[in-house]
Amino acid sequence: STSKCPIAVAHNGNLTNAQGLKLLLQNRGAIFHSTTDTEVILHLIAHQPHKQPLDALLDSLVRLRGAYSLAMILGNRLVAARDPWGFRPLVLGRRENIHYISSETCALNLVGASVVREIEPGEVIIIGDDGVHSIRLPVEPKRRFGCAFEFVYFARPDSVISGRSVYAVRKELGRKLAKRAPCREASLVTGMPDSGTIASLGYAEESGVPYEQSVVRNRYVGRTFIEPTSRVRHLGVRIKLNPITEVLQGKNVVVVDDSIVRGTTCERMISMIKSCGANQVHVRISSPPVRFPCYYGIDTPTRVELAAARMNLQQLEQEVGADSLAYITEEDLLEAIGLPAQSVCTACFSGDYMEGGEEYEPQL
Ligand code: SF4
Structure with a gap:
């Protein structure tokens, strides 16, 4: 006081x-x-x-x-x-x-x-x-910076931001992903619970490939990329996600996730799905590559820790063990959000920070 x-x-x-x-x-x-x-x-x-x-x-x-x-x-x-x-x-x-x-x-x-x-x-x-x-x-x-990642991942799907339903935006992201990165070999589409689920429904709807829930999330475990150490993060992924063998065996699976940050979750998830007998795992990401840290309240890692900043698409595909890997573009993201580009922050994808960036210091 x-x-x-x-x-x-x-x-x-x-x-x-x-x-x-x-x-x-x-x-x-x-x-x-x-x-x-x-x-x-x-x-x-x-x-x-x-x-x-x-x-x-x-x-x-x-x-x-x-x-x-x-x-x-x-x-x-x-x-x-x-x-x-x-x-x-x-x-x-x-x-x-x-x-x-x-x-x-x-x-x-x-x-x-x-x-x-x-x-x-x-x-x-x-x-x-x-x-x-x-x-x-x-x-x-000079312009507004409404966080694009709220629509992709952070906000709850039952929320409405700037008049746009988060659920509707996520589903549209999945549809756009299916158009931009189709997968001809796919026998089923699944989503990384929970934030990839809605985009995967959009992907399935647009592509005509059936949706299956094949990975179950333990709802009592927190978000893995903000856990402090790599050991805890690895353990976190294992406790957090459990694939269903009966759904995955012998299938070519398209897995939709919202983003790849360090790559840990994605790599673990692919190896878990393959260990359940899936033939192929194709990863589709409903945001552009995260190459820059956020200075506006999201606890993302530094640039050197960001998988997409360290590697190109092919290297990252190999690193996580995917049969193919594709993202949507920034243009797709902005279209799905449906707000003017000049009012949306995409700095963690583009590096286009607010004026003066994190160095800005006002005169007192
Ligand atoms: S940098 Fe990314 S996470 Fe941070 S506010 Fe901008 S869009 Fe959101």
């Missing part, structure tokens, strides 16, 4: 100028208790004791670069703020006289609230006893 009121904050995203701001604040005597960049926001507020907390927050937000979708309690007010680039989604919901702030619309369904609207990039919403107020941050970005 500050001298004026208690504060609680939930932050989705990563600030690209957090390090610079942290150094500056430390030079002014701030003592940080964590490595999270969310703490930078709190120190920025605390270092403006002469202002009301809301004004201090607004002045702090103007100094931030990168991704932040925030839900905050500021005294007796609920505040939501979304960065001017619009990296991460943020929605306002309502049930009777209760307001909700959520990253995704699916969370509102859970509590029986309806979606009021998306919080706009660069918008701050203040909810208090006197109603709901909206403020615009005085930051004008």
Whole structure:
């Protein structure tokens, strides 16, 4: 809490100028208790004791670069703020006289609230006893950067982002993949659970090859690529996925997955499917190759660890042991998302980061 009121904050995203701001604040005597960049926001507020907390927050937000979708309690007010680039989604919901702030619309369904609207990039919403107020941050970005990967992998399929159903986009990605990379030998299409499943349904629908669920995911194990060590990651894949021999034996299998990050999961999955007696395994990826790290809140590895940054397609195909490997293009991805290219971030595929990239440091 500050001298004026208690504060609680939930932050989705990563600030690209957090390090610079942290150094500056430390030079002014701030003592940080964590490595999270969310703490930078709190120190920025605390270092403006002469202002009301809301004004201090607004002045702090103007100094931030990168991704932040925030839900905050500021005294007796609920505040939501979304960065001017619009990296991460943020929605306002309502049930009777209760307001909700959520990253995704699916969370509102859970509590029986309806979606009021998306919080706009660069918008701050203040909810208090006197109603709901909206403020615009005085930051004008050259373009928007809504995360394409939310549609590919991160968001839940039962969510709607920028008016687009995540489920519908994933299925369309699968259809586009089937057109771009058909597989004549295929006897069945399957999806890597869970995020490849919907795209694999689209692939099966478009190609006319039957869909089978052939790999079962253990729902109690987390996402493997953000596990800390390689030993834990390998173990994670084994615990996470179990193929069904009866479905796979003697078959030429098209496996659709959402992405290849380090390549560990893909390699393990192919060897598991082959050990169940599958003749051929053809891998189809419903995103372009991930060649660049994300600086906006997704904990992807460094460039040297990214499989598609280290190897070309043929090398990667060999490395993971696939009979063939193909991706969709960035153009396909943008078409499936259906939003203007200038409003979508594809930096982890293209390296096209926001202006100034991760080096950007504002003047204070
Ligand atoms: S770099 Fe990739 S994961 Fe990160 S915000 Fe952009 S599209 Fe999303």
